[in-house]
Amino acid sequence: MATRKSARKPIPKCQLCGRPSASVICEACGAKVRAEAMRRKQQIEKGGRTDTGRR
Ligand SMILES: [Zn+2]
Numbered sequence: 158m159a160t161r162k163s164a165r166k167p168i169p170k171c172q173l174c175g176r177p178s179a180s181v182i183c184e185a186c187g188a189k190v191r192a193e194a195m196r197r198k199q200q201i202e203k204g205g206r207t208d209t210g211r212r
Pocket of ligand 1: 172174184186187
């Protein structure tokens with residue numbers, strides 16, 4: 158019988174770089190993701206998807 162005294166705490170890891178981190182995404186990757194998301198958004202807005210005509 159295994160005693161459940163030493164409960165192992167699941168160490169959160171960064172989902173992107175796999176390093177132990179306080180949250181799912183470490184700060185470094187978080188900044189990266191954010192920057193990329195912003196860039197994408199800007200590109201989409203700039204991309205000229207004119208949604209006019211339908212109301
Ligand atoms: Zn990371």
